[in-house]
Amino acid sequence: MPKIIIDGREIECRPGIPVLQAALEAGFDIPHYCYHPGLKIVASCRLCLMEMKMPHPKTQEPVWAPKLVPSCQTPVKDGLEVRFNSDAVRQNQKHVMEYYLLNHPLDCPVCDKAGECYLQDYTEQFGPAASRMVEEKTKNPKKDIGPHTLLYQDRCVLCSRCVRFTEEISGTGELTVVNRGNRGEIDVFPGRPLDNPLQGNVVDLCPVGALLDKDFLFKQRVWLLRSTKSVSPADSRGATIWIDHNDGRIHRIRPRFNEKVNEWWISDEARFGWKYVHAENRLRAPSGRGRGPADPARPLAGRVPLAWEAVPARVRVILGEAAARGGGAGVAAVLSPMMSCEEAWLLASLVRGMAPAATLVPGFVPVVGQDQTFPKGFVIKAEKCPNLRGIETILAHVGGPQATWNEFLGRAAEGAFDAAYVVGGYPDASWVTPAVAAALARIDGCILHDLFPSAAAATAELLLPAASWAEREGTFMNCDGLVQAFERAIPPLEGVKADGQVLHELGGRPGLFRAEAVRAEAAAAVPALGAVFVPRDLPPHAH
Amino acid sequence: MAFERVLMRNVGVSGSTSLEVYRRSGGYEGAARALRMKPDELVELVKSANLRGRGGAGFPAGVKWSFLPKDRQVTYLCVNADESEPPTFCNRVLIDHDPHMLLEGILIAGYATRTTVAYIYMRGEFTEQFHTLQRALDEAYAAGYFGKNILGSGYDLECYVHRGAGAYVCGEETGLIESLEGKRGWPRIKPPFPAVEGAFHQPTVVNNVETLACLPHILTRGLEWWHSVGTPNSKGPKMFCISGPVNRPGCYEAPLGISCRELIYSPDFGGGMRNGEKVKAVFPGGLSMGVLRGDVFPQRPAGSPIDVTQDYDELDCLLDFDDPRNYDLLGLGTAAAVVVPESADIRDVLVNVARFYAMESCGQCTQCREGTAWMYKIAQRIRAGAGRPVDLDLIVEVTKNMGMMPGLSICGLPDGAAWPLRTLVQKFRREFERHIAAQDPDAPRRRIVRTNPAAYTLPVLQGRAEVMPGGTFYEPENHPELELRA
């Protein structure tokens, strides 16, 4: 590992990275705009300049070179000595920061980026207190550049990150720079708006408030938001994300750096796919089947509300009665790929504990289109659920009678099951097709644990409201077998309990569900699982 | 020995663009000789000729060629015919009158560098020149000077003329390469230098039209002749342009090292000033190299050293690669002098110069993009009669904080902006100050209030606009006198 000296401090760094990256990883606060570790280096903002020691042309002795050099463009090399704490460097930072604000509208009070804006931060840290320009500001326009994005050109620092993103990462090249000099603008080509499955990333990439997400526009001041580490349930790749929320509401989702999966990016599905969490029609209370006939058009009409306290006993009665007949061959549990590993383990052991011959079924797997691979390797999976591999792994270790989802539906339709614990948890009720509804309706003791009302909810013996992933904690195993933990961002909707907590209580355990404790329990029961379900920590150098 | 024109020998000769006329004066002799040598010998020859680039930077061509990696498979030659430096038209005259001289130079340079394809990147506005050159190229192809197995030597060279779309920055060598590749003409960061990775990721040589046009003469007339022309470090003939209110504006060939005064006043060149006016200022190397004081200023006392801080006549500056530096100029540049007469207002000159760079900065680097535009705004205000003495300091400060020399930008454009603007303000400071002293004292405030009310109405900024000198940033703690009531 090369060692370099920055401001007199020796640091060890990963080989091949730019000095700027090494400095940032070592905790130096170096202002920079155009550099982004995921994009090609252009060294154009000229803010990251440093002084470097070079051999004197005559004596070959290392001396401070008179020119400043961009630290983002200089790769680390063993023995390299650089400094940022010099007058020349600070003077340059001051000038550049003054330049950036010459024509900036200073409209921070109405700018969404305020509070996480590098123009604000760097001006505060490195810039002069006020501008010396007394002439009229150059005014650049605001533009609507795509279905999700607005461009406030007057705030842009022309770092070209967004342009490089569409060229290199999404490969769609919608954005470009038009005009020269200080009249330069980011723009789209006529009739070709910014519209690709990764486009939301340009908003995160933009170091200032020039690119704005229409979805988040004027919604929240960012300093009021809290950020929780999570994993996206949008597809089976398991992109790591931040959930930004306050007062129990999600306001936006941003990528969380992950070397192994999504790097700095997420798909728009992951970014905007959280709206269902706050949907009005979510199930909000447990209920039992009513007396009258079920009406698929109004699934909740006539159902009998239940208190959570009554639920464990009801479940034991339903499953217990069925288990008593034929050793439990008439009992099934459907483990949805939307469940966490911990929840799946709890449900599998609960059902098997009551009915050893119960059939375990991996639930419906939503698939949309084909896997989409982007130029630098970003993948959007066709499989739109986060934990199929986790469910399969658990089922493989648990063993016993199992069936596929389709086999289960077929047998259920023939009346093979007396009772089943069926977990849904999908972002909408479309998984309950008429065939699914018909099959589940044949199960007399159907316990449905789901987010939304559906035809199956109308006929379920017991209906339990589920919580979305943002309201739960646990781990998902992605399509490549990587296990990643997600934390609870917001409390469950009023009247709803987190799925893990429900299963924890059904198992007769006291106190609160803790994902970590369940993992320990699973490891104790099946040692092989202990080795598998270890959430990987992410490396720290996210930017 | 009387100086003999070689680069412009066919100017005025009828039919000079045709291969036939070109051959009559010894055309393609040099190439034939070159093809009988080994490429490396040719590089050595050009190195010992010390042929310095005519495109502006004056870098020795032979040395540049020797930077090409030894194990390269493909080499490209880009001929820089983008000639966009303001008063410059040497390349245009050459192509207009003697396109085959350029083509022969390309063949020689191509052979020396083992180039496979040569691209002539031509300024977009050169419409006639494009057709002239294309016709000449077709003729040369037909005569076997391009294509496969040239003159039986086994050497193959293809050549294309590519037209630019009109941006100054596309004359910068890496901007040119990007533009040639069909991208936006944004200069590239170096390293890698074009010699290692240039056009289409291959080793590439970029040379100016006139640099290449010198090659046939070095081969036919020999090193001895070449070394006999010019000054010790600046060898060979050079085309000089002169424009402005002189009697004979135009392009002239002369040995490197004639003085600026000669260029303006000699009957062979500029022929003196129109209406007997005096010279206020002259930009001797295109705009970008900076400005010299003219003969409205007194002569320097005989025997005293050059001192650019004093208001003396500087027309004795020799136009070679070295002497301009003694006058605080960046270099020889394109050797295209533009003369500013006594009657011109220096504020107009400042606006014109500032405008050019503000329009032409490509906009990648912050200092260049914002600095050039800011200076243009300041210059406009000064011209409008609302200048302040601090503006002059501010311009000097901004110019000192841009450019490649201090390492602050990707390409040399801002150096080229800084030099003329800074030297204008420094060398003509007393004239600027006279104008400012003569204007209505309230004019700056009135104008600033109109264009940027915040500068006067926000308490924290009030009054600062007038008193902040250049070279100091406004920091409240350093300026208690400016802290207005809370």
Ligand SMILES: Cc1cc2nc3c(=O)[nH]c(=O)nc-3n(C[C@H](O)[C@H](O)[C@H](O)COP(=O)(O)O)c2cc1C
């Ligand atoms: C902003 C800028 C514009 C330039 N424009 C031209 C030009 O129009 N023609 C030219 O030959 N060189 C131009 N140059 C110089 C080229 O970068 C390069 O040095 C030259 O083409 C090399 O050729 P030479 O070595 O034969 O002089 C320009 C340089 C800069 C920084």
Ligand code: SF4
């Ligand atoms: S819009 Fe944002 S990301 Fe794009 S160039 Fe401007 S500042 Fe950079």
Ligand code: SF4
């Ligand atoms: S220095 Fe100016 S012209 Fe050159 S690349 Fe940077 S912004 Fe463009």
Ligand code: FES
């Ligand atoms: S971050 Fe290095 S120049 Fe922009």
